[in-house]
Amino acid sequence: MLPISDFAAAAVRLHLHAAEVSITEAALFGDPTIVRHSSVHRTQYLYACTQAVKQWYEVFFNIPVRDMNGVTTSTMMQMRHAIGLLYILSTIDEPGWRKEDVSDIVNLYPILDRLANALSQVPAAASEQHDLDSSDYADHWWTHVASTIRTMRTIWAGQDELGNSAMPELVSAAVGNAGTSNAVDGTELDFSGLDWLMDPTMMSFAV
Amino acid sequence: MRWTAHLQECLHEIETRREGPLDDALVQCVTIQLIADKAINSASLDVNIELDPYFRPPPNLFAQEMLTQLGQLRSSMSTTTWQQSKYHLR
Numbered sequence: 366m367l368p369i370s371d372f373a374a375a376a377v378r379l380h381l382h383a384a385e386v387s388i389t390e391a392a393l394f395g396d397p398t399i400v401r402h403s404s405v406h407r408t409q410y411l412y413a414c415t416q417a418v419k420q421w422y423e424v425f426f427n428i429p430v431r432d433m434n435g436v437t438t439s440t441m442m443q444m445r446h447a448i449g450l451l452y453i454l455s456t457i458d459e460p461g462w463r464k465e466d467v468s469d470i471v472n473l474y475p476i477l478d479r480l481a482n483a484l485s486q487v488p489a490a491a492s493e494q495h496d497l498d499s500s501d502y503a504d505h506w507w508t509h510v511a512s513t514i515r516t517m518r519t520i521w522a523g524q525d526e527l528g529n530s531a532m533p534e535l536v537s538a539a540v541g542n543a544g545t546s547n548a549v550d551g552t553e554l555d556f557s558g559l560d561w562l563m564d565p566t567m568m569s570f571a572v
Numbered sequence: 573m574r575w576t577a578h579l580q581e582c583l584h585e586i587e588t589r590r591e592g593p594l595d596d597a598l599v600q601c602v603t604i605q606l607i608a609d610k611a612i613n614s615a616s617l618d619v620n621i622e623l624d625p626y627f628r629p630p631p632n633l634f635a636q637e638m639l640t641q642l643g644q645l646r647s648s649m650s651t652t653t654w655q656q657s658k659y660h661l662r
Contacts, residue, residue, distance in 0.1 A: 369593070369594065370593060370594075373593075373594050373596075373597035374597070376597065376601065377597050377600045377601055377604070377649075380600075380601050380604050380605070381600075381604050381642060381645075381646065383608075384604045384605070384607060384608035384642060385639065385642060387608045387611065387612055388608060388611040388612075388635050388638050388639055388642075389635065389639070391611070391612070391635060392635075410635065413639070
């Protein structure tokens with residue numbers, strides 16, 4: 366098991382990258398078609414946001430699977446948020462933004478695959494440490510989360526083939542007020558393809 | 573939760589005394605959150621102000637300043653012992 370000091374270090378670093386995400390994602394709000402002096406900065410922030418998401422996942426995947434059962438609810442909310450944001454960054458169409466660059470920095474689908482694979486292994490790994498009841502892995506919360514992520518991967522991949530994008534149908538310009546947790550969670554912005562964020566399993570992060 | 577002078581005082585006490593091995597982590601997490609909150613609050617104010625979009629200030633006027641503060645915080649973390657772990661901030 367990870368020493369508590371390593372857990373703390375990971376938590377702080379995740380929190381720091383989540384904060385960078387929260388600050389830079391503000392560039393997603395507002396009308397991208399309005400050309401003004403800040404438009405260059407807007408694109409720079411979107412790239413910075415992409416880098417922050419990448420760094421967040423680098424830290425997260427450094428946590429051994431057997432120890433993921435001990436991550437905080439806040440971390441899981443950050444994970445949920447980062448997935449949705451990465452989807453938006455990967456598919457949004459707007460002037461000056463090369464969404465192809467996103468996959469070069471951090472590719473959505475390998476992240477989803479790796480995430481689902483890791484989370485599905487948590488019950489078995491944790492039970493070896495007697496952290497979990499091993500009676501029924503299939504019905505465990507972690508298994509449901511992994512399954513939800515796999516389902517969304519299938520849906521999003523299908524949408525990509527149809528050429529759908531995450532261009533906001535309505536930009537409500539509502540920046541979240543929950544610190545680094547939930548600035549974009551599907552309830553504030555109407556991005557097509559993000560309905561899965563309302564899935565009961567994913568919503569349980571917010572409980 | 574609204575940040576108050578009392579909470580600031582408590583944070584300072586924890587930072588100064590460092591009685592437990594995780595006190596540094598707590599102080600850093602709270603500090604990070606305060607920086608993020610400042611940026612988010614400034615962005616919320618900005619998008620809610622009804623001004624001509626051509627004359628509106630940048631979407632997040634304080635974002636660069638807040639990112640700089642996070643960078644400074646990251647640099648200052650290198651001296652703490654728990655940062656010697658493999659997750660230490662570079």
